[in-house]
Amino acid sequence: MLDMVTQHLLPNIGKILLIVALLMLAVAYLTLAERKVIGYIQMRIGPNRVGPRGLFQPIADGLKLLMKEVIVPTRSNLYLFVLAPVLAIGPALAAWAVMPFDASLVLADINAGLLYVLAITSMSVYGIVIAGWASNSRYAFLGAMRSAAQVVSYEIAMGFALVGVLIAAGSLNLSDIVLAQQGSILHWYWLPLLPLLVVYFVAGVAETNRAPFDMAEGESEIVAGFHVEYSGMAFALFFLAEYADMILLSMLAATLFMGGWLSPFEGIPLLESLFAWVPGLVWVLLKTSLFLFVFLWIRATFPRYRYDQIMRLGWKIFIPVALVWIIIIAIMQVFDIGPWFTEVVEVIHP
């Protein structure tokens, strides 16, 4: 018993704490990056007062939120009101257990990794729905209803996009999916699965309730939607969850479509050996940052969607596109169309 504790439990708890701490740091600086990037897109400078070039801004924001009073509205449902932020942040952190950071740098290398991520992220909607209901406020309730319908709709499109990846790679294990993309930058799945990458990423923006799909918040229509009654640290938890989900989706996109920790110079004679010393972790983080930048870029560029347009995009455009591309991928896989699907498909005899 004691042996098990020292051999398995303690190192794993250490790893979990390390991942969560680094993730929280990344979330803090993502908020700064967001304000800076959107600032420059809109010809402003962004926050530059706290610390050199505004670098301590996230810490100041965090301290401010920590010291604010948490107000519980009268006639709200106290237990659920407190539980909602917890249910929002829980799945956002739990999904990180299976993310591969490098060839052997993964906390839990499980067989059904992709399914696990999909199942855990599908639970993040509960935080929003319960927050909206427990607040006993009409605006919050409208935000919750909008979010529930939107997230369930886009989950289907996202699921289909991931089915395409799983047909192409023949595995649900995230590390195996990365290894299946080995070869060169042209072997990564962004090229054969380009429509699915677009469907996946846009559905991801909708799942995290980010602009232009932020119907759950919609400041101009329903004040702030589901978190209108929250203040202080409870409010901050919703933001932590949203940003952690953004980073997760970006890293998942990098893993599934952009070759994860593989070097982009693979297969190019001179550059490959020149960049061989760079660890895989750097590549995966660079690719993640690329997707994160697109998140911010989209927010700064597009106005908010109308609700019926969101539903139309999800059901009538994304789901059919993903379904057609799954069939195309399956045909390519069966007939060994190269350079991606040249490995022999296992023939099944009943």
Add this chain to the structure above:
Amino acid sequence: MEKILFYCFAAILLFAATMVITVRNPVRAALFLVLAFFTSAAIWLMLEAEFLAITLVLVYVGAVLVLFLFVVMMLDIDTSILKEGFTRYLPLGLLVATLIVLELVAVLGAANFGLEQVPMPEAAEGSNTKVLGRLLYTVYVYPFEIASVILTAAIVAAITLTLRPSKRKTQDPAKQVLVRSTDRLRLVKMASEKPKDGRPRQ
């Protein structure tokens, strides 16, 4: 160790299931149902049926119960009306419940399955998704396809029953996209009017 974990999960599952039917607030009942599904998924995980466990969470917790919650939150159910006549129907209800339990025990009792004769099936080696998929599409392909056809028929039936041509004024995005600026706005060319003597007209 595994036994302790199993009893923990089983206790939570029973507690959640009891709360689903006893708690007064329907939203809380739905949330306890979420807990019940999640705990049964954990028990399946302990049986190394990871595909089934994760699918249970993905389908039931992630989608079905969200829609369930969606509907329950919109309705303002007054539980006092539902509880009316509880004592009056209690004897009859108890009788029906006892009958159902007896029938279930007779049909589903442990003896009928011959648990002693059949050894406990081994969990699949490696990925149990692969094994399950292979079985579904080879040995059980006909039942599987028939089930999916029945489900599709149910979906089509549900939609045709509820879909009525709406009399409301709705937007047609296909038409909205086709609109050009000339359909909405007409620019009229006209000569500028200037009075001859340079003063504004009365």
